[in-house]
Amino acid sequence: xxxxxxxxxxxxxxxxxxxxxxxxxxxxxxxxxxxxxxxxxxxxxxxxxxxxxxxxxxxxxxxxxxxxxxxxxxxxxxxxxxxxxxxxxxxxxxxxxxxxxxxxxxxxxxxxxxxxxxxxxxxxxxxxxxxxxxxxxxxxxxxxxxxxxxxxxxxxxxxxxxxxxxxxxxxxxxxxxxxxxxxxxxxxxxxxxxxxxxxxxxxxxxxxxxxxxxxxxxxxxxxxxxxxxxxxxxxxxxxxxxxxxxxxxxxxxxxxxxxxxxxxxxxxxxxxxxxxxxxxxxxxxxxxxxxxxxxxxxxxxx
Amino acid sequence: xxxxxxxxxxxxxxxxxxxxxxxxxxxxxxxxxxxxxxxxxxxxxxxxxxxxxxxxxxxxxxxxxxxxxxxxxxxxxxxxxxxxxxxxxxxxxxxxxxxxxxxxxxxxxxxxxxxxxxxxxxxxxxxxxxxxxxxxxxxxxxxxxxxxxxxxxxxxxxxxxxxxxxxxxxxxxxxxxxxxxxxxxxxxxxxxxxxxxxxxxxxxxxxxxxxxxxxxxxxxxxxxxxxxxxxxxxxxxxxxxxxxxxxxxxxxxxxxxxxxxxxxxxxxxxxxxxxxxxxxxxxxxxxxxxxxxxxxxxxxxx
DNA sequence: TACCGTTATAATTATTAGTTATAGCTGTAT
DNA sequence: ATACAGCTATAACTAATAATTATAACGGTA
Numbered sequence: 001x002x003x004x005x006x007x008x009x010x011x012x013x014x015x016x017x018x019x020x021x022x023x024x025x026x027x028x029x030x031x032x033x034x035x036x037x038x039x040x041x042x043x044x045x046x047x048x049x050x051x052x053x054x055x056x057x058x059x060x061x062x063x064x065x066x067x068x069x070x071x072x073x074x075x076x077x078x079x080x081x082x083x084x085x086x087x088x089x090x091x092x093x094x095x096x097x098x099x100x101x102x103x104x105x106x107x108x109x110x111x112x113x114x115x116x117x118x119x120x121x122x123x124x125x126x127x128x129x130x131x132x133x134x135x136x137x138x139x140x141x142x143x144x145x146x147x148x149x150x151x152x153x154x155x156x157x158x159x160x161x162x163x164x165x166x167x168x169x170x171x172x173x174x175x176x177x178x179x180x181x182x183x184x185x186x187x188x189x190x191x192x193x194x195x196x197x198x199x200x201x202x203x204x205x206x207x208x209x210x211x212x213x214x215x216x217x218x219x220x221x222x223x224x225x226x227x228x229x230x231x232x233x234x235x236x237x238x239x240x241x242x243x244x245x246x247x248x249x250x251x252x253x254x255x256x257x258x259x260x261x262x263x264x265x266x267x268x269x270x271x272x273x274x275x276x277x278x279x280x281x282x283x284x285x286x287x288x289x290x291x292x293x294x295x296x297x298x299x300x301x302x
Numbered sequence: 303x304x305x306x307x308x309x310x311x312x313x314x315x316x317x318x319x320x321x322x323x324x325x326x327x328x329x330x331x332x333x334x335x336x337x338x339x340x341x342x343x344x345x346x347x348x349x350x351x352x353x354x355x356x357x358x359x360x361x362x363x364x365x366x367x368x369x370x371x372x373x374x375x376x377x378x379x380x381x382x383x384x385x386x387x388x389x390x391x392x393x394x395x396x397x398x399x400x401x402x403x404x405x406x407x408x409x410x411x412x413x414x415x416x417x418x419x420x421x422x423x424x425x426x427x428x429x430x431x432x433x434x435x436x437x438x439x440x441x442x443x444x445x446x447x448x449x450x451x452x453x454x455x456x457x458x459x460x461x462x463x464x465x466x467x468x469x470x471x472x473x474x475x476x477x478x479x480x481x482x483x484x485x486x487x488x489x490x491x492x493x494x495x496x497x498x499x500x501x502x503x504x505x506x507x508x509x510x511x512x513x514x515x516x517x518x519x520x521x522x523x524x525x526x527x528x529x530x531x532x533x534x535x536x537x538x539x540x541x542x543x544x545x546x547x548x549x550x551x552x553x554x555x556x557x558x559x560x561x562x563x564x565x566x567x568x569x570x571x572x573x574x575x576x577x578x579x580x581x582x583x584x585x586x587x588x589x590x591x592x593x594x595x596x597x598x599x600x601x602x603x604x
Numbered sequence: 605t606a607c608c609g610t611t612a613t614a615a616t617t618a619t620t621a622g623t624t625a626t627a628g629c630t631g632t633a634t
Numbered sequence: 635a636t637a638c639a640g641c642t643a644t645a646a647c648t649a650a651t652a653a654t655t656a657t658a659a660c661g662g663t664a
Contacts, residue, residue: 001377002304018611031653033611038652043384044587052610052661060384067380071373075303078369082345082362285346306621320642333622335642340621354630354641 001042003075006068007296008035009047013065017054026162026295039064076116079289083119086285092121093286096135096144098201099229101273102126104249105163106145113293120286128227129201133157136276142287143277145294147201147246159274162294165246167205167269169262170253172239183242183262185213192241193220197227206244209269233259246271303344305377308370309598310337311349315367319356328464328597341366378418381591385421388587394423395588398437398446400503401531403575404428406551407465408447415595422588430529431503435459438578444589445579447596449503449548461576464596467548469507469571471564472555474541485544485564487515494543495522499529508546511571535561548573 011021012032022029040047047061057065083091097106103126110122125132125141132144136157148161169188171177195217196203207217223241226232232243233250237258245259253259275291277283283291313323314334324331342349349363359367385393399408405428412424427434427443434446438459450463471490473479497519498505509519525543528534534545535552539560547561555561577593579585585593 002306004304019609028654029611030613030655033613034652037612041582042590043381044590045384045387050611052608054610060387063383063387064380067376067383071376074369074373074376078366079345081365081369082347085347085362085365288344288346321640330623331642332624332644335644336621339643352642354639356641 001039003072005035005039006072008032009039009064010068010072012036012048012055013057013061016056020054080117080119083117083285083289088121090284091119091286092123092142093284093290094123094125094141095290096125096127096132096141098129098132098146099126099196099227100147100202100246100249101145103229104246104251105273109294113290116293117286117289120289128197128199129204130199133276136278139278139282142283143275143291146274146276147205148272148274157276158279159276160291160295161272162275163248163273165248165271165273167202167209167244167271168247168250169242169264170233170236170245170250171242171260171262172236173257173260174239177262178260181262182265184265185215185267188242188264189215189219190221192223194224194226194232194235194241194243195220195222196229196232197225200227202229202244202246205269205271209267213267303341305374307337307341308374310334311341311366312370312374314338314350314357315359315363318358322356382419382421385419385587385591390423392586393421393588394425394444395586395592396425396427396443397592398427398429398434398443400431400434400448401428401498401529402449402504402548402551403447405531406548406553407575411596415592418595419588419591422591430499430501431506432501435578438580441580441584444585445577445593448576448578449507450574450576459578460581461578462593462597463574464577465550465575467550467573467575469504469511469546469573470549470552471544471566472535472538472547472552473544473562473564474538475559475562476541479564480562483564484567486567487517487569490544490566491517491521492523494525496526496528496534496537496543496545497522497524498531498534499527502529504531504546504548507571507573511569515569 008021008025008027011024012018015021015024018032018036019029022032025032036048043060043064045060046058047064048055049058095106095110096102102124106124110124114120114122125135127135129146132141132146135141136144145162146159147165148159169183171183177183195206210217210219224235226235229245229249233245233253235241236243237253242262247261250259250261254261275294277287277291310323310327310329313326314320317323317326320334320338321331324334327334338350345362345366347362348360349366350357351360397408397412398404404426408426412426416422416424427437429437431448434443434448437443438446447464448461449467450461471485473485479485497508512519512521526537528537531547531551535547535555537543538545539555544564549563552561552563556563577596579589579593
């Protein structure tokens with residue numbers, strides 16, 4: 001019986017679904033299925049009632065749930081107590097992040113992390129992928145969050161995938177764009193376009209995508225290069241052109257209606273975010289905790 | 303982080319030694335070493351001070367010890383609560399055992415198990431290996447403990463090794479034997495010898511051993527066959543002959559000096575005890591617990 | 605009745621935890 | 635001093651476990 005079992009179990013009990021829990025835990029649904037079966041076998045009792053609309057706890061399941069939560073809480077407490085025994089030097093966590101992720105999803109995750117580990121002294125450095133990589137190499141960061149693929153990542157850096165995202169074309173919420181959900185490559189070529197500066201991870205992903213479609217950057221009508229995602233979003237909102245952005249990074253603007261997202265006809269540009277660090281050994285405790293947290297279910301990519 | 307990690311950790315902390323804990327947990331010393339390293343890496347702190355005389359807890363180690371014990375206790379409680387939800391039919395555990403093990407080591411283990419799971423309704427059936435196997439096949443036992451190798455074990459039975467033992471020649475604590483610690487094969491041939499009945503696991507092990515030494519049972523001076531280990535021990539104590547017995551089964555008599563053990567010159571007959579059952583699926587909860595208990599550190603083979 | 609969303613199963617692969625064998629260290633006794 | 639006994643660490647290998655993807659099977663709803 002392992003703590004990850006309990007975490008899976010609690011997550012399933014909470015969301016009442018194997019498949020939803022799987023998503024939240026960055027696992028496949030059969031993985032959850034198998035481990036819950038293992039638990040049921042271990043305790044010799046059915047823990048969930050299955051139905052086509054999800055699962056519910058059995059009486060024994062409720063009991064296990066109660067204890068599992070308690071055990072996980074105890075273990076959390078243990079980790080916090082260990083942290084409080086650390087020197088203050090070891091409580092420092094300097095996180096690097098590219099603009100895309102550092103300005104949107106990450107601050108919220110850091111907030112949640114900080115709630116769980118209040119003694120952590122966190123600093124967030126937001127720069128483009130190129131600069132973040134340099135800082136990482138220079139030991140000025142404990143770890144970094146970047147888009148993937150990022151070319152030019154030295155081999156001696158370790159990286160783990162944490163989440164998936166896709167590139168969207170962003171437009172002002174006005175005619176003609178607000179009446180459409182897609183845009184063709186030809187239209188992209190003609191429209192005034194704003195892109196990130198060279199060295200940006202997002203720009204690199206975009207460049208690779210259009211290359212694979214047989215186009216070049218020069219085919220576009222690029223009106224400006226900007227080194228800030230927020231600046232680009234403001235420019236697009238103002239109706240001065242189109243640009244590209246990640247879905248997660250524009251979530252808020254899409255929700256509030258200040259930006260209108262478009263997908264490219266017949267194409268989709270998927271990419272992932274990676275957590276990158278020099279080596280397992282180079283990590284201090286807080287950094288290890290942060291990685292576990294980010295890979296775990298508690299990290300809200302919001 | 304897994305409960306087995308905590309069990310290992312607690313056992314090491316308790317006995318202050320990796321190698322001793324390894325023996326108690328039926329594991330190799332490097333296995334303990336690796337897992338403790340894993341823990342130290344996980345928490346990012348050293349948990350034990352190593353020395354050539356064993357290990358002691360560090361300050362952080364003490365903290366982990368405190369929590370680990372608490373977590374294991376909680377989980378024990380959970381298992382007990384689950385058991386108390388079972389129907390009384392599922393609380394019945396019928397254990398079969400061969401004479402060798404059923405009369406010596408097992409009762410004590412059952413006693414300890416019963417302390418931990420008081421709701422278990424245990425019955426112990428002691429017969430020879432042949433009969434136990436038959437009862438197991440006939441579903442009259444939940445599980446059985448036998449010597450290994452036992453020939454004629456049907457393929458559909460599952461078996462796991464739980465402990466090692468060796469065959470000893472037992473003699474009365476009188477001249478000439480009490481002045482010696484070994485006996486030659488030639489001397490064995492001449493001495494009056496008592497053996498277990500055909501169908502006994504211990505007899506089978508003995509027969510196989512002497513066959514491998516190029517002898518036959520007929521070469522011995524067999525004065526009686528007896529179907530009870532206790533009867534044989536009494537007979538030997540009375541000075542009426544020599545016999546063979548397992549080390550564990552004669553522990554008490556050796557300690558109290560009523561029987562004198564001899565090893566056979568240049569030979570040693572090792573064997574193991576196995577826990578045997580029909581299939582994983584055929585086991586009720588209590589039987590599963592018992593197997594985990596017997597394989598775990600708490601089972602005192604005394 | 606077809607379809608969407610659910611869990612289960614099968615085949616495969618990667619990771620982890622165990623094994624044995626051996627090295628290296630340290631305190632004790634010859 | 636030196637060999638030894640007892641301990642933990644390391645290396646090479648193997649077995650068991652937990653993931654993956656792909657697909658099936660089932661149930662409720664349009």
